[in-house]
Every structure is written in C-alpha cells, then in structure tokens.
Amino acid sequence: MINRVDFYMIPGVDNLARLSFACKLTSKARSLNNSVYLFAKDQQESEQLDDMLWNMEPTAFLGHDIKGQEFDQIQPVLIGQDADPGKSFDLFINLTDNMPVSVENNQRVAEILHQAADCLTPGRERYKQYKVICKNSNSELNYHELG
Amino acid sequence: MDNQIPMLTEIIEAGDSEKSGLHRPEINAETIATALTDDDLNQKIEHAIDAVLPVIKRRLHQQLLSALSKEDNQSHS
Numbered sequence: 001m002i003n004r005v006d007f008y009m010i011p012g013v014d015n016l017a018r019l020s021f022a023c024k025l026t027s028k029a030r031s032l033n034n035s036v037y038l039f040a041k042d043q044q045e046s047e048q049l050d051d052m053l054w055n056m057e058p059t060a061f062l063g064h065d066i067k068g069q070e071f072d073q074i075q076p077v078l079i080g081q082d083a084d085p086g087k088s089f090d091l092f093i094n095l096t097d098n099m100p101v102s103v104e105n106n107q108r109v110a111e112i113l114h115q116a117a118d119c120l121t122p123g124r125e126r127y128k129q130y131k132v133i134c135k136n137s138n139s140e141l142n143y144h145e146l147g
Numbered sequence: 148m149d150n151q152i153p154m155l156t157e158i159i160e161a162g163d164s165e166k167s168g169l170h171r172p173e174i175n176a177e178t179i180a181t182a183l184t185d186d187d188l189n190q191k192i193e194h195a196i197d198a199v200l201p202v203i204k205r206r207l208h209q210q211l212l213s214a215l216s217k218e219d220n221q222s223h224s
Contacts, residue, residue, distance in 0.1 A: 051201065054201035054204050054205050055197075055200075055201050058196070058197070058200055061204055061207075061208075063208045063211075070212075071212040071216065074212070
C-alpha cells in the first residue's frame, strides 16, 4: 500500500544525471534495508543502470539484477521494464514517462524529472494523477527541487 | 650500481648474458619509489582498478547467489 510519493526535480536536461540520481536514491534506500525497483524505459537504460550500480563507489557493494535473470525474485534491488514487477517493493523509482499501473502496491514512489520538456510535460500529468491517488489513500505527496 | 639483469630465457637461448639489448630493468626500491611518484602510471593503475572492480563485484554477486541457491536446495531436499 502506497504511503508516500516524492517528485525530485534535478537541474539540466541530462538523462544520465537522472539515472545517476536514481542510483544514489537506491543506495540510500538500501542503507535503510529497503527493497528497490528501478522501472527503466527500455533495455538499454536497464543495462545502463546495471553498469552504473556496479560502478558506484569502489568500496560499495549494491547487489542487484535485471528482471528476467536467474535470481531476480530474491534481489533486493531489481531493474526492469515491466510497469508491474510482480511483487511489491519498499521503493519504486519511475524512470519512464508513463504512469506505472501497479504503483499503488509499493510503499514509496520516487519520480525523477529533469528540465527537458519531453520529461516535464508527462511528469506534470503524473503529478496530477498522484495527487488523486495520494488524496484517496491519505498518502504524502512531496516535491523536491534539487540545486 | 648495475640495475640491469639479463633475461633468463635469452641467456638460455643466446648463451651469452653479456649480449647487449637483452636486459631488463631490475625491480629495486629505487624503481618502486620512482613508479609510486609517477602520476601518469598511477592514473593508469587507478583506471585499471576502476575498470576491473565492477566486473569483480558482478561475478562475486552471481557466485554468492549461486552458492546460496545450492545451499537452499540442499536444505530443502
């Protein structure tokens, strides 16, 4: 059951910065022992996230996998292109421009937007939809503008 | 100080340790000290480590999951 949605607005129009911020959020969530689903827009982005998570700080070890791999059901961090990952996660990070269908099954949702119009416009639409969802479920809806 | 020693294979092949051009630098404290202060070399080493670390992490993770999975299967059989 959803209890919180956070919108993060990052500066610039670089999608790589968006993915990098998603990795930092994932790391923070794991340090709190939360499970994370990274909803990527396509296979290329999934693989990019996979590489970025393995390439985080040299001493960090953030075990994860891409959905469809042998041990994907037991991963605390999963990357996938399915809007419905098949189970609930503590944190669902949406990196697509679509409203995830099963998003309400997850405890928290993070939406990361950058300043490009093709990211902002669908992001605003989702914000409106989340507003309704949060009102109906008595959940928090937060907006963070990152410098 | 002579910091050149002949390569063993070349001595065997040529039978002449004094033959010119068949020597390699001796690894001594001086060589190591020089290498440690060589920014270019250090950067190359850092890049090499950066490149290999993600590969090690990924393999380690897979091996760990395989081992846990086997252990789990054995405890259930």
